[in-house]
Amino acid sequence: MALLITKRCINCDMCEPECPNQAISMGNDIYQIDVNRCTECVGHYDTPTCQQVCPIDNTIVIDPQHVENQEQLWEKFVVLHHTDLL
Template sequence: MALMITDECINCDVCEPECPNNAIYQGVNIYEINPQLCTECVGHFDKPQCQEVCPVDCIPLHPQYIEAKEDLMLKYHQLQQDKVN
């Protein structure tokens, strides 16, 4: 699954630089996560880095983007290939 940022976000700016896929960006009111780029850090880290640094615990799994670890790994490989091309 991709992750999402809830409206409990306090815009502390710590999650955005931690994302290895550049999936986190400043939205209109709070930070947001592009589910097409989010791999839950699969391929990079053992745990999602945004969740690790979030001081208010406002980054749950996104219920509309259900993906198995294998799917997340495939997405990771595709994103890496896109960087090369």
């Protein structure tokens, strides 16, 4: 599952530099997550760093429009980082 930044975002700039996949960028009003780059930090960390550093609870949530299992997230990580881990 990719993550989604909700309208609760206060644009504090904490999440964007922490994303190891460069999936977070500024949108029109708030930060947004590129579903094609978000692996929920699979391949990097045990938990999504954006959620860990966000100062507002429940601002970064699972995106119900982009449901992926752990294997799919791992495969996305491998493709993004051009490794031979499959």
